[in-house]
Amino acid sequence: xxxxxxxxxxxxxxxxxxxxxxxxxxxxxxxxxxxxxxxxxxxxxxxxxxxxxxxxxxxxxxxxxxxxxxxxxxxxxxxxxxxxxxxxxxxxxxxxxxxxxxxxxxxxxxxxxxxxxxxxxxxxxxxxxxxxxxxxxxxxxxxxxxxxxxxxxxxxxxxxxxxxxxxxxxxxxxxxxxxxxxxxxxxxxxxxxxxxxxxxxxxxxxxxxxxxxxxxxxxxxxxxxxxxxxxxxxxxxxxxxxxxxxxxxxxxxxxxxxxxxxxxxxxxxxxxxxxxxxxxxxxxxxxxxxxxxxxx
Amino acid sequence: xxxxxxxxxxxxxxxxxxxxxxxxxxxxxxxxxxxxxxxxxxxxxxxxxxxxxxxxxxxxxxxxxxxxxxxxxxxxxxxxxxxxxxxxxxxxxxxxxxxxxxxxxxxxxxxxxxxxxxxxxxxxxxxxxxxxxxxxxxxxxxxxxxxxxxxxxxxxxxxxxxxxxxxxxxxxxxxxxxxxxxxxxxxxxxxxxxxxxxxxxxxxxxxxxxxxxxxxxxxxxxxxxxxxxxxxxxxxxxxxxxxxxxxxxxxxxxxxxxxxxxxxxxxxxxxxxxxxxxxxxxxxxxxxxxxxxxxxxxxxxxxxxxxxxxxxxxxxxxxxxx
Numbered sequence: 001x002x003x004x005x006x007x008x009x010x011x012x013x014x015x016x017x018x019x020x021x022x023x024x025x026x027x028x029x030x031x032x033x034x035x036x037x038x039x040x041x042x043x044x045x046x047x048x049x050x051x052x053x054x055x056x057x058x059x060x061x062x063x064x065x066x067x068x069x070x071x072x073x074x075x076x077x078x079x080x081x082x083x084x085x086x087x088x089x090x091x092x093x094x095x096x097x098x099x100x101x102x103x104x105x106x107x108x109x110x111x112x113x114x115x116x117x118x119x120x121x122x123x124x125x126x127x128x129x130x131x132x133x134x135x136x137x138x139x140x141x142x143x144x145x146x147x148x149x150x151x152x153x154x155x156x157x158x159x160x161x162x163x164x165x166x167x168x169x170x171x172x173x174x175x176x177x178x179x180x181x182x183x184x185x186x187x188x189x190x191x192x193x194x195x196x197x198x199x200x201x202x203x204x205x206x207x208x209x210x211x212x213x214x215x216x217x218x219x220x221x222x223x224x225x226x227x228x229x230x231x232x233x234x235x236x237x238x239x240x241x242x243x244x245x246x247x248x249x250x251x252x253x254x255x256x257x258x259x260x261x262x263x264x265x266x267x268x269x270x271x272x273x274x275x276x277x278x279x280x281x282x283x284x285x286x287x288x289x290x291x292x293x294x295x296x
Numbered sequence: 297x298x299x300x301x302x303x304x305x306x307x308x309x310x311x312x313x314x315x316x317x318x319x320x321x322x323x324x325x326x327x328x329x330x331x332x333x334x335x336x337x338x339x340x341x342x343x344x345x346x347x348x349x350x351x352x353x354x355x356x357x358x359x360x361x362x363x364x365x366x367x368x369x370x371x372x373x374x375x376x377x378x379x380x381x382x383x384x385x386x387x388x389x390x391x392x393x394x395x396x397x398x399x400x401x402x403x404x405x406x407x408x409x410x411x412x413x414x415x416x417x418x419x420x421x422x423x424x425x426x427x428x429x430x431x432x433x434x435x436x437x438x439x440x441x442x443x444x445x446x447x448x449x450x451x452x453x454x455x456x457x458x459x460x461x462x463x464x465x466x467x468x469x470x471x472x473x474x475x476x477x478x479x480x481x482x483x484x485x486x487x488x489x490x491x492x493x494x495x496x497x498x499x500x501x502x503x504x505x506x507x508x509x510x511x512x513x514x515x516x517x518x519x520x521x522x523x524x525x526x527x528x529x530x531x532x533x534x535x536x537x538x539x540x541x542x543x544x545x546x547x548x549x550x551x552x553x554x555x556x557x558x559x560x561x562x563x564x565x566x567x568x569x570x571x572x573x574x575x576x577x578x579x580x581x582x583x584x585x586x587x588x589x590x591x592x593x594x595x596x597x598x599x600x601x602x603x604x605x606x607x608x609x610x611x612x613x614x615x616x617x618x
Contacts (some may be wrong), residue, residue: 051404054618070615072408080404086397088304095303102299103405139401146406 002029004150004182005050009059012045019045021206023059027184027199029149031213032176034193035186036276037203043186044083046203047154050184051080063150076106079143079181083154085136089128093121093138100142112145115171133164140168144175151176153185157192165189169196194272202279209279214272221275224252226265236260242278253278297407297415305420308385312427319377320434322370327438330364334441343444357444364442374435374458378466379495381427385420386474387487390610394482394617413614417475417607421468428467435459443532451534451588453503460592465599470495472603472610479613502598508536510594511587517541518578520569521556532585543575553578 005027012020020042027033035043048054049061052068052075060067068074087096093116101107116123121134130138136156143151156172157165173196176183184201187193193200200217202210210217221241224234229243229250237254244251253270254260260267289295302309334340337360342353393399403409436459443450450456457463470491477490513536520540539550549572556568569576583591 048400048618053400053403055616072406072411075404075408076406078404080400082397082400082404084397086401088398088401089396091303099300099303100405102297103402103407105406 003027003065004029005061005063005184006065007046007049007059007061010046010049010056010061011058012042012049012054013057018206020049020203021058023203023208025201025208025211027182027201029182030180031199032173032183032197033185033199033201034197035184035201035203036188036190036193036280037186038188038280041203042206043203044154047080047152047184047186051075051078051152076104076146077149079146079148079151081136081139081143081151081153081156084159085132085139085156087127087135087139087142090126092124092126093130093141094123096127096138096142097145100145104146106147108145108147111147112141115141115144115175119171131164132159133161133168136160136164136168137171140172147179148181151181151183151185153183155186155188157187157189165192172196190273190276200272200276202276204280210275217275218270218272220255220257221270221278222254222256222260223268223270223274224250224254224260224265225268226250226252226262234260234265235262241275242281297412298419300402301416301419309423312381312385312423316427316430319431323434323438326367326370330367330438330441333360333363339441339444360441360444368442368448368454371439371454371458374431374463375454377431378428378463378470379492381424381467382470382474382491382495383488385424386471387478387491388484389416389420389475389478390614390617391478391482391484391487394478395484399617409614410611413611417610420471420475421607424467424471425464428464431467432459432461432463435463449532449534449585451532451583451585451591456507456534456588456591457503460589461596462592462599465596465603466499468603469498469599469606472606476606476610476613479610479617482617498602502595506598507591507595508534508583510591511583513581513583516580516582518553518555518580520554520572520576520578521558521567532588534583534587536581536583538578538580538582540572540576541579542573547579548572548576553580 003026005025007023007025010020010023011018023042023046035046037043045054049056050063050068052071055069063074064077066074068078088099091099097109097112100112101109116138119134119137121130121137127135127138136159140153140156143153153172157168160168169192172183172185175181185197194214198214200210200212200214201208212220224237227250228245228248229252234252234254236256236258237252237260238257239255240252241255242253252265253274337356339353339356339360342350342356390399393402402412439450439455439459442448443452443455448455450459457466473494474487474491477487477494481487481490537550538553539547540552540554542548554569554572555578560568562568562571
């Protein structure tokens with residue numbers, strides 16, 4: 001199995017704060033991976049290091065077995081769309097396609113033209129005057145025209161309305177399915193991901209909480225409902241991700257390597273969204289009471 | 297890359313061309329008018345031979361200077377022009393990309409950041425250089441009649457700074473400073489403010505503190521009484537200090553020179569100049585006129601070297617921006 005992106009104890013620090021720390025993960029080729037986490041979890045930092053914009057402060061990141069920082073040759077194989085899809089606002093879509101041709105050795109302008117024509121995007125209007133959704137589409141078309149082997153998208157749909165979001169995701173999936181491009185896209189909107197992603201990375205507070213293929217993750221987690229739980233071991237359960245209790249009842253989201261066979265507990269299947277929320281809730285910090293000077 | 301640079305900056309280039317054209321529209325007619333008057337008053341002959349500097353010449357020069365000295369207000373504009381170029385060409389070059397996030401777009405295409413920076417800096421530098429040379433030559437030509445033996449020395453503060461090769465050095469420096477400031481501050485306003493402060497600070501600092509010391513200044517002493525030694529040796533030169541010193545070398549009256557013809561007495565019946573004590577003499581510290589070009593090259597060289605240094609630092613900084 002070919003590994004496209006590999007990080008080993010990767011870290012990045014801004015001043016005294018770690019934006020990303022001890023991040024180790026491997027992204028196999030051909031996957032469409034979601035990078036999930038709340039704002040400030042380190043998603044953009046990870047993507048920027050993957051595309052060589054940032055230099056790691058600790059650990060290593062390798063893309064196609066090369067460290068991206070200081071190796072611009074790798075850029076040929078990476079399509080990158082940064083957060084808020086920045087483009088030269090006074091350039092037209094046509095200009096940007098010409099520009100891409102000048103800056104990239106491998107460039108398929110017809111790919112970009114066909115996409116934008118299909119989406120009805122005006123070629124000779126400055127992109128600053130297009131809607132957010134259209135601009136995101138232009139940025140994606142430019143990234144795809146590089147015919148990248150790895151596509152990195154940083155919150156590509158964050159600023160779009162639900163309809164534009166769905167259209168964007170559909171057109172993205174349509175094009176990467178044909179080419180077999182590996183995709184890593186970050187998002188904090190969960191609903192979009194379940195339909196399209198087959199690999200998941202959950203980041204929280206600068207740390208990786210969960211990595212793996214979506215089906216394994218969904219198979220490996222269960223929700224248990226039963227009598228109030230005192231923390232003792234349950235047969236078949238590896239670890240408890242999240243627990244909530246009422247007076248008499250406990251609901252647990254657990255990681256289970258094998259079927260849970262305990263008559264005390266009712267076992268439910270979980271959705272990807274349940275898992276993500278459980279892992280994100282687990283990490284929520286309440287350290288800020290101190291900094292605000294109020295009692296917890 | 298060249299295509300991108302041109303496409304991105306063509307509007308700026310157009311505005312710069314318009315600005316230069318407007319400058320030419322002012323400089324050429326007024327320059328020609330000055331030259332006409334200068335010739336009509338017969339001043340070229342006066343200026344050619346300083347020893348025949350007659351009363352008529354003196355009057356003609358005064359007439360000329362009275363008429364055109366108000367134009368010197370324009371000289372202030374010429375002094376801030378390099379700064380303008382630095383603010384509007386230099387500072388936005390990197391800052392605007394970072395402010396709008398487009399650096400993440402352009403630096404992740406197939407061109408390395410170093411190459412991007414080199415091409416951008418080199419093309420903007422070349423355009424700046426061309427504009428600065430045109431402007432430097434134009435202003436040098438324009439202000440030539442204004443620096444005459446009876447008026448302003450071309451070594452004087454305002455005049456030295458707006459002619460010859462120094463405007464080119466200033467402009468290159470201002471642009472490089474703007475570019476560098478843009479790699480340090482990711483916002484336009486602080487970058488422009490830093491460019492303004494840095495440029496003004498270094499220009500004033502160097503002019504006041506360093507320029508008088510580019511070469512050791514010359515001293516000259518003249519007796520108070522008599523025809524005087526070299527009355528015009530310092531014409532067109534740069535007088536740093538002058539005054540009257542007594543026999544032991546102490547300054548007794550600074551900022552004054554006295555030249556008394558033999559046998560002339562003051563109201564108290566003493567020989568003119570005797571009030572300064574026996575053995576007092578005129579003293580002057582100055583740079584002779586022929587040091588004008590060495591000083592120009594030294595100053596332009598300092599600023600150009602700083603510009604190169606700042607651009608190298610800027611390229612290094614660009615690799616740290618994400």
